[in-house]
Amino acid sequence: MNDGPDWRPVKRVRAFEEVVAQIEEQISTGRLRAGDKLPGERALAAALGVSRPSVREAMRVLEAMGVLVANTGSGPEAGAILAGSAGPALTGVLGLHLGLANFAVDDVVETRLLIESWAVEAAARHASEADLDRLRAIVAAMDAPDVSAEQFNEQDTEFHTAIAELSGNALVATFMRALRDTVRRHQQRAVVELGSNTEALRADHRAILAAIEARDPHAAAEAVAAHLRRAYPRVGRGR
Template sequence: MLDWVERELAGHRLRVGDRLPGERALAEELGISRAAVREGLRVLEVLGLLRSGVGSGPGAGTVVVAEPALAIGAALRMHLASEHLRTDDVVQTRVLLEGWAARNARADAPQLDDARALLGQMDEAGLAAPLFLDRDAAFHVAIAGATGNPLVSAMMASLRESIRDYTLALTERLPDWERTADRLRAEHRAILAAIEAGRRDEAAELITAHITGYYEEAAAS
């Protein structure tokens, strides 16, 4: 089942937005059981290649989509849980990836409008740490999206999602979360300003210091 979908995509007989035949038709075409088809569809949905809709309306059926962050994120979470990957490894990868993203983000990219809006949302009074960090993560994903590279954007989203719980747990070790949040807000604005002004190296340096500073502050507490 998985091999068939891969061949169809590679041969351009299936494209994003296309609807797959029903389970019975697929089972007959591939010469496998409907149970095997169903299991294959579930795997491909986890991999971010398919989306299943129930019912009989226009959203029903199994549709080809492109959401690679789902697959990367699921794999990272599993490897982190098994301790095959250490959180430090993910953080180091973040530094490398985000430094490149900040240096290569386009100043006219529409994703920067999203980043600016998220900064405003992070300014809300009394914002709880989990919600702040979710918007913080979305800000960094928007910067990655501004590079125009969909793989970088997917990897960024996956990395942030995979360490969400770890990053949130670090807030409990900080001596003064509100003070830290104020510092993060200021750093976010400086990063965005550097990108919009075309100061590429400065943007990369700022985002690197921003990422490492948070983890170093938590580790020292």
């Protein structure tokens, strides 16, 4: 089994990678928590023995991953603050790789169907009355007579995200939002074709809500599947 030395030569370690690694370590060991503020770039550079540009590149990486936000000025709001959610970062990553053809749009929609079916089942099982009120309010807002296409889309996102959150799994909710945003950004780049056909979609929403209200997980999953098949008809064939 031994084919000789075969040692993998040292991996190049760039300065900013070391900085990222150290900050990651502080996070995973709990020494840095959400809400904490990092030292200034100059102080960090001095403490780590690297130059400020290297620290800045590390900041950009962490910022791209949604781990921190950087603010200028002074006061409590200024500086690099650990916070953020993974959502926007995920959306960005997925969108880029969609453009690079590493994924297909159908893959994204299919995955969304898979995740949302599960989420709505969980939601149907243990949604509280307050949760239901929230969904009802969104559905009612979408049924108002004067909603623009943009508002409609916004509230549609709201509705589906709310369902995902009701599943009680924060990661699933984040995935859901990222997938929906990815599809939406992609399709709005092509054509906004739903036009005045929103009635069918709104009816779907009402059906989903009704199934959740009836505590019927299976029916809820079916309703979601039907809804997505209507919204993205091309998916699901051929596989």
